[in-house]
Each structure stands twice: as structure tokens, then as C-alpha cells.
Amino acid sequence: MPNPKIFDLTPPDLSDYIAYPILIVSHDAGGASVLAAWVERHLDVGQCDFLLEGPALRYFSGLKIEDSQRHSRTSLVPSEVSRFACVITSTSGEDVSLEREYIQQCRLLAVKVLSMLDHWVNYVPRFCIDGRLCWPDLLMVNDVYAQQLLVAIPGAPPSLLFDNYYLQQQVAQVLQYRKSSALESTQILSRRILYVSEPSTDSRYNEFELLERFLNSIFNYDYFNTQQLQVRVRLHPREKLGKYDELMFHTFSEYSINYCKNELYHSLAWSNTVVGAQTTPMVIALYAGIEVYSCLPEVVEKMTLPFDKIRRIY
Structure with a gap:
């Protein structure tokens, strides 16, 4: 468990960092889902502009964003961030540079920049660009585990803890859908396994090997x-x-295996067992009371997901 003593310092005041107009920059699904839910709760969307790419477009689709508030990398290049009083980003994997480019320009132009962390792994690579580390002014996190990891990183900026509204929404939807569709009464009749896949960036295994070994x-x-x-x-x-x-x-053609194409909460509500490597839907499943297993190979001694109730298969 995290040591509460390391958080005795007075936390930063969000009002010291937030000012309108604000630019929101986001790409990858994990960060976009958490950031979109936070923006909806905490900001005046009408005073924000948005530069969204990839999966982020879907996760922000529930917000009332006018066309005039939308930008692309060509219509708003990083050097133009000085038009805004504040920039807020999610974070993406090493293969996506969008957020890092705008964080770098914010620091060069003295524009306040905040970043939402949605996971518990690879913090430093999320802020490296051209081999150089470029932190935002403030990090926003969703649990004390993330804060503890940040405290251990030399030079990491201060962080603020917020509720994970996306997680709360997903868990509520899982429970509501399961109840309304009478799935609760059929949960014990068979082992319904939802396998949540994720591309691997770990040299010790790949996602094809994980699924084949699990099946x-x-x-x-x-x-x-x-x-x-x-x-x-x-x-x-x-x-x-x-x-x-x-x-x-x-x-494995002789067995009952199919792709799951519906919404995440539908998929989780159907299941009574969730299996994956170490991806966010496993955490949502855990909070929804579903059995969760990790199929990481033995060579990975410790999961990045900091939850003891996730069982290791191997």
C-alpha cells in the first residue's frame, strides 16, 4: 500500500494553473477517456478549444463542441499555443507524439500546461521528445498509487489527485446493464470469459503469444x-x-470464441471473468466485482496494475 506520509506536502492549487481560454490536446484511448470525463466535470467546454486525433475523437464526442472550437495540427501548429492561457493534455504511447509536441512548445513559450495520467507505467517515455525529457507544469492523477510512482521519479513535477470519473461511469453502466438485461441470474451457468487485448510494447512477449497460450x-x-x-x-x-x-x-476453431464489438460496459456486463495482460478494462472489471486474471508470462515478475485482487494465471 502507498505510504501516506510522502503526501504530507501541501498539494498545488489548481487555480494557479487553470485559466481560460484553454486548449485540450488528446490522442490515445486510455488518456482520452479519462480526460474527457474530467473536462466535462471541471471545465466550461464553451471556453475551450480542442485538438483531438485518433481514438480521442470518439471519447470526446459526448461533449458539445462546436466546429469553431476544433483544430488540427495543420490549423493550429504547436508554435501557436501562445493564443491560450492554458493547455491540458492526456498522454499517449511512444509511437504518438501529439501531446509531447504541444507540451514542449508550452514550456518554450511559458504557457501553463497540465497533463492527465491514466495508467501506472512508462511515465518518463510519455514525456520524452527527441531524446529529451519535457515535463508539463502539473500532472493530474487518479489514485495514490500513481502519485507514489511520481514521487520516486527525480525531477517529476507536482501532481494533483482527482476522481477517475470515467472509471466510475463505466462501473455504474456495467452494473446497471447487467441488472436491466437479467444477466445476473445467468452468471453462474457458465464461465463467460472476456479477453481484453492490447498491443504489446514489451520485448519479453507479444500479444499473439499471450492469447494463444491462454486459449x-x-x-x-x-x-x-x-x-x-x-x-x-x-x-x-x-x-x-x-x-x-x-x-x-x-x-482453436472447434471452440466457442468470437470477437466482441459492442460497448465496453456491455462486454463486461456479459462476462463473469476478465482476462488480459495489464490493461485498463481489467481495472474497471475489478471495481465492477468481476473476477480478473492476468495472463502475463512468468518472465514478467510484477504487474504494473497495482491491485492484489488481479490473479496471475502463470
């Missing part, structure tokens, strides 16, 4: 000790439909 464990070695198995594979927003066709419909 082999449950179908050929009866890991769950039951013949009543249904498996649905939910792809990460960055993965294309059909990615695992060879595994699902050829190698």
Missing part, C-alpha cells in the same frame, strides 16, 4: 476446470478487426 490453457489444460466455456475477444482501439482470425477460427 491453450483453458481448452487443452482445463485451467478453469469446466467444460462450459464461452470466450469473447475484445480488441484495443488501436487493433484492427480480424487481427486474431488465425488463432480464433483455425487453431
